[in-house]
Amino acid sequence: MNSKTAFYILKRILLAILTVWIVITVTFFVMHAVPGGPFLSEKAITPSAQAALEAKYGLDKPLLVQYGTYLKDIVTKFDFGPSLKQRGRMVIDIIADGMKTSVKLGVIAAVIAGIFGIVLGAVAALRRNKLIDKIIMVITTAFVSMPSFIMGSLLLVFFAISLHVLPANGAAKGGLVLPIITLSLYPMAYITRLTRSSMLDVLGQDYIRTAKAKGVSNMKIIFGHALKNSLIPVITYFGPMLAYIVTGSLVVEKIFAVPGIGRAFVKSITDRDYPMVMGTTIVLAVLIVIMNLVSDIMYKIVDPRINLE
Amino acid sequence: MKKLIALLLILTMALSLVACANLDTGGIAVCLASEPDTLDPALNSAVDGATLIAHLFSGLAKWAQDDSGKLVIVPDAAEELVKPVENADGTVTYTYTLRDGLKWSDGKDVTANDFEFAWKRAASEELGADYGYMFEVVDGYNEGNLNVQALDAKTLQVTLYNPVAYWDELLAFPTYFPVREDVVANESWATNPKTYVSNGAYTMTGWKHNSVIVLDKNKNYVDADKVTMDRIRFYLSDDSNNMVANFKNGTWQLIDDVPTNEMATLKAEYPDEYKVAGQIGTYYVCWNINEDILPAELGLTGVEAEAARAEIRNAITLLFDRNYIVNDIAQGGQVPASSFVAMGMTNPDGTEFYKTAGHNDGFIGFYNVDASAVESNYNQALEVLKKYYNFDEATGKFTNFPSMTYLYNTSEGHKAIGEYLQAQLAAVGITMNMENQEWATFLQTRKNGDYSIARNGWVADYNDPICFLDMWTTASGNNDVQFGKGNHVDVACYNLDLTDLGYDIKVENGTWAETYDVLIKTIKNCTDNNVRYELMHRAEDLLMSTGCICPIYYYTDTYMISKNVHGFFSNPLGYKYFMYCTIDG
Numbered sequence: 049m050n051s052k053t054a055f056y057i058l059k060r061i062l063l064a065i066l067t068v069w070i071v072i073t074v075t076f077f078v079m080h081a082v083p084g085g086p087f088l089s090e091k092a093i094t095p096s097a098q099a100a101l102e103a104k105y106g107l108d109k110p111l112l113v114q115y116g117t118y119l120k121d122i123v124t125k126f127d128f129g130p131s132l133k134q135r136g137r138m139v140i141d142i143i144a145d146g147m148k149t150s151v152k153l154g155v156i157a158a159v160i161a162g163i164f165g166i167v168l169g170a171v172a173a174l175r176r177n178k179l180i181d182k183i184i185m186v187i188t189t190a191f192v193s194m195p196s197f198i199m200g201s202l203l204l205v206f207f208a209i210s211l212h213v214l215p216a217n218g219a220a221k222g223g224l225v226l227p228i229i230t231l232s233l234y235p236m237a238y239i240t241r242l243t244r245s246s247m248l249d250v251l252g253q254d255y256i257r258t259a260k261a262k263g264v265s266n267m268k269i270i271f272g273h274a275l276k277n278s279l280i281p282v283i284t285y286f287g288p289m290l291a292y293i294v295t296g297s298l299v300v301e302k303i304f305a306v307p308g309i310g311r312a313f314v315k316s317i318t319d320r321d322y323p324m325v326m327g328t329t330i331v332l333a334v335l336i337v338i339m340n341l342v343s344d345i346m347y348k349i350v351d352p353r354i355n356l357e
Numbered sequence: 358m359k360k361l362i363a364l365l366l367i368l369t370m371a372l373s374l375v376a377c378a379n380l381d382t383g384g385i386a387v388c389l390a391s392e393p394d395t396l397d398p399a400l401n402s403a404v405d406g407a408t409l410i411a412h413l414f415s416g417l418a419k420w421a422q423d424d425s426g427k428l429v430i431v432p433d434a435a436e437e438l439v440k441p442v443e444n445a446d447g448t449v450t451y452t453y454t455l456r457d458g459l460k461w462s463d464g465k466d467v468t469a470n471d472f473e474f475a476w477k478r479a480a481s482e483e484l485g486a487d488y489g490y491m492f493e494v495v496d497g498y499n500e501g502n503l504n505v506q507a508l509d510a511k512t513l514q515v516t517l518y519n520p521v522a523y524w525d526e527l528l529a530f531p532t533y534f535p536v537r538e539d540v541v542a543n544e545s546w547a548t549n550p551k552t553y554v555s556n557g558a559y560t561m562t563g564w565k566h567n568s569v570i571v572l573d574k575n576k577n578y579v580d581a582d583k584v585t586m587d588r589i590r591f592y593l594s595d596d597s598n599n600m601v602a603n604f605k606n607g608t609w610q611l612i613d614d615v616p617t618n619e620m621a622t623l624k625a626e627y628p629d630e631y632k633v634a635g636q637i638g639t640y641y642v643c644w645n646i647n648e649d650i651l652p653a654e655l656g657l658t659g660v661e662a663e664a665a666r667a668e669i670r671n672a673i674t675l676l677f678d679r680n681y682i683v684n685d686i687a688q689g690g691q692v693p694a695s696s697f698v699a700m701g702m703t704n705p706d707g708t709e710f711y712k713t714a715g716h717n718d719g720f721i722g723f724y725n726v727d728a729s730a731v732e733s734n735y736n737q738a739l740e741v742l743k744k745y746y747n748f749d750e751a752t753g754k755f756t757n758f759p760s761m762t763y764l765y766n767t768s769e770g771h772k773a774i775g776e777y778l779q780a781q782l783a784a785v786g787i788t789m790n791m792e793n794q795e796w797a798t799f800l801q802t803r804k805n806g807d808y809s810i811a812r813n814g815w816v817a818d819y820n821d822p823i824c825f826l827d828m829w830t831t832a833s834g835n836n837d838v839q840f841g842k843g844n845h846v847d848v849a850c851y852n853l854d855l856t857d858l859g860y861d862i863k864v865e866n867g868t869w870a871e872t873y874d875v876l877i878k879t880i881k882n883c884t885d886n887n888v889r890y891e892l893m894h895r896a897e898d899l900l901m902s903t904g905c906i907c908p909i910y911y912y913t914d915t916y917m918i919s920k921n922v923h924g925f926f927s928n929p930l931g932y933k934y935f936m937y938c939t940i941d942g
């Protein structure tokens with residue numbers, strides 16, 4: 049790594065920190081501006097009990113003071129505070145619990161999508177206009193256009209109820225199989241199509257023709273030259289794919305009752321559980337910022353011609 | 358790239374190996390709802406949480422089925438449910454003796470001090486529990502110092518402001534269950550099986566957050582020999598479609614929710630498993646009493662205006678066909694409501710409270726909800742509305758009814774009902790727009806009174822009509838109608854005459870605070886149960902006379918339970934009991 053790259057990465061990291069700080073600030077103030085509060089329920093508690101709770105959690109202080117305290121706790125102690133709804137649990141523990149499952153779900157889905165997507169895309173490109181190409185294209189079109197809640201429900205009915213071979217409950221043994229499949233189908237289909245078109249493009253390039261003319265073996269052409277270069281657009285898709293997997297998992301977690309972070313995130317907003325809203329937002333923001341950074345750096349590694357500046 | 362993929366695979370495998378105890382087998386598997394917010398008996402205010410707590414803790418009393426299958430309140434930790442002793446100042450004192458051999462799940466003895474501590478903690482403002490007010494009947498509650506004390510390790514004495522008809526039932530309510538001081542000193546005690554010390558039929562042996570909570574039979578429980586179910590697995594999910602999938606493939610034996618759009622199919626497909634139980638609650642629509650719905654040209658003000666509005670609101674109530682709502686929209690076996698206090702409450706003579714509401718001959722409640730009365734109700738409503746609004750005979754519509762907005766929280770079910778109400782009103786020329794809000798925003802808006810008409814619902818906490826009536830006092834935090842607030846504070850048009858019941862209370866043209874608030878206070882201090890129920894009927898009469906409450910249906914609890922499960926029962930509050938269950942095969 050030369051100093052230019054190092055400087056670039058450092059700059060990106062500082063920018064990432066700035067981004068996260070802006071996310072924290074905006075979320076904090078917007079969250080408090082939304083009507084409703086954590087201690088509001090259909091059966092009202094007495095005003096004095098409410099005041100006691102607000103004092104306990106520091107919600108009686110001016111908003112700016114609360115904001116300052118929150119930032120300080122995050123930066124100095126990495127303390128996300130206690131959940132206001134799930135009394136007795138710390139936000140960091142709830143997030144860790146949810147992330148354990150969500151990361152597993154997301155990573156496996158991304159890996160499956162990547163591997164199958166690239167292989168199928170390459171096969172389709174190499175067998176262009178043959179039967180296998182057509183089959184792959186029809187299937188991927190279907191997967192790309194079908195929303196995950198429909199796909200999830202179909203898989204659920206077929207595998208969990210009719211065939212009874214996989215559990216419908218995400219928390220059970222083997223329960224993550226269906227959610228992973230559901231979550232991976234869309235990015236897999238997308239990567240397939242991306243790889244196919246990019247590979248076709250590369251295969252038509254002069255240097256491939258030159259290699260062929262020089263008598264380089266087909267395998268070497270495909271794996272040594274074509275595939276590597278045709279992966280550049282796929283890598284740029286890495287960031288959006290992560291965003292899809294994070295948002296898609298909200299739906300999938302619900303359909304399959306998966307104990308992930310998505311459900312906790314949605315619930316925290318409905319509950320006005322301020323520390324939980326902040327905690328989950330920060331974690332997701334950091335995750336996306338990091339993944340975008342990784343995606344950019346990988347981009348550079350695959351194609352040295354790209355100037356990061 | 359290859360290295361990265363390899364790294365990802367290794368990470369994946371490592372994560373898959375995160376070991377978890379085998380919580381997925383044995384006993385009965387049920388799903389009531391998603392992860393409970395808390396399983397601290399004092400803090401819980403959810404029905405699913407209460408079911409878990411009822412299995413984990415043993416209060417002085419509990420719900421049980423007698424030999425005929427009837428639900429009764431029986432002693433649990435107490436030797437018997439004693440009668441109160443009246444004191445000179447009108448208060449009453451109960452002295453309970455605890456049974457021998459009561460143990461916490463960690464082997465320590467359960468003492469009367471644990472009850473005293475638990476009650477004082479639950480009622481305290483510092484804890485800020487949703488159900489802290491459940492102790493408002495106990496002497497000293499208003500001063501922040503409950504009059505309850507452990508006379509010795511086995512004797513608990515508690516004094517109430519006055520006799521309370523539903524006291525034994527309160528003792529079976531989770532907020533009244535004991536907790537131990539050294540256990541709850543750890544604020545997160547109730548979130549981890551290792552620190553969760555209970556004294557009931559079960560102990561918590563596993564809690565995979567957001568997945569499953571496992572209860573195993575507590576060998577230390579004094580009635581352990583009567584408990585037939587060794588293990589209960591409570592799966593945590595909030596998706597009713599997912600619940601049905603797990604029920605259909607036999608993974609779960611009971612699910613507490615079914616999707617509305619599948620109710621008809623499931624009922625036909627699983628006639629023996631599909632159950633509808635009564636629940637003490639009412640789904641209703643409430644008006645903001647300060648919303649002016651009179652045409653400006655009428656020129657009415659003050660008392661006359663409020664009387665006219667009450668008449669109009671009561672007339673609009675008659676425009677809706679509740680049988681249609683129940684059978685074609687809600688579809689959950691709900692019962693059309695003709696009063697606010699829900700079905701399931703009983704009068705002292707054993708008759709149903711809702712059947713004697715409204716004091717009408719020929720039909721039950723404040724108006725006739727029979728399918729045959731739809732047309733006459735409709736005509737009656739039109740006659741009343743014609744007195745105040747211009748009616749175009751040609752189109753059959755009113756032309757100068759101010760447009761209103763119906764506020765509801767985002768949900769397909771609430772929306773469908775709202776749209777029906779909207780259509781019924783549109784048919785007579787009344788424009789009602791629809792506005793939906795996300796739950797917490799909705800609660801805040803409704804509480805603040807920033808609405809004209811809103812969807813509402815109330816489920817009882819104990820079997821006494823007062824929990825439907827005291828929410829409408831001026832100062833109540835649940836007074837969404839805004840009685841006695843805003844412009845309504847000075848509206849003096851209500852009458853209250855209790856002289857025939859022996860009280861020196863007679864108010865003519867009083868404000869809400871001078872009538873309804875006084876009536877509720879009288880009910881709370883009343884020691885004669887028959888008089889008390891008569892007072893509660895009068896409170897409901899006064900409430901319904903305002904027309905601000907438009908009851909739609911009485912709630913039901915729809916659930917599915919496997920045919921193979923025997924010995925299951927649920928109580929009117931919706932708590933489900935699995936301890937005496939057995940499973941065939």
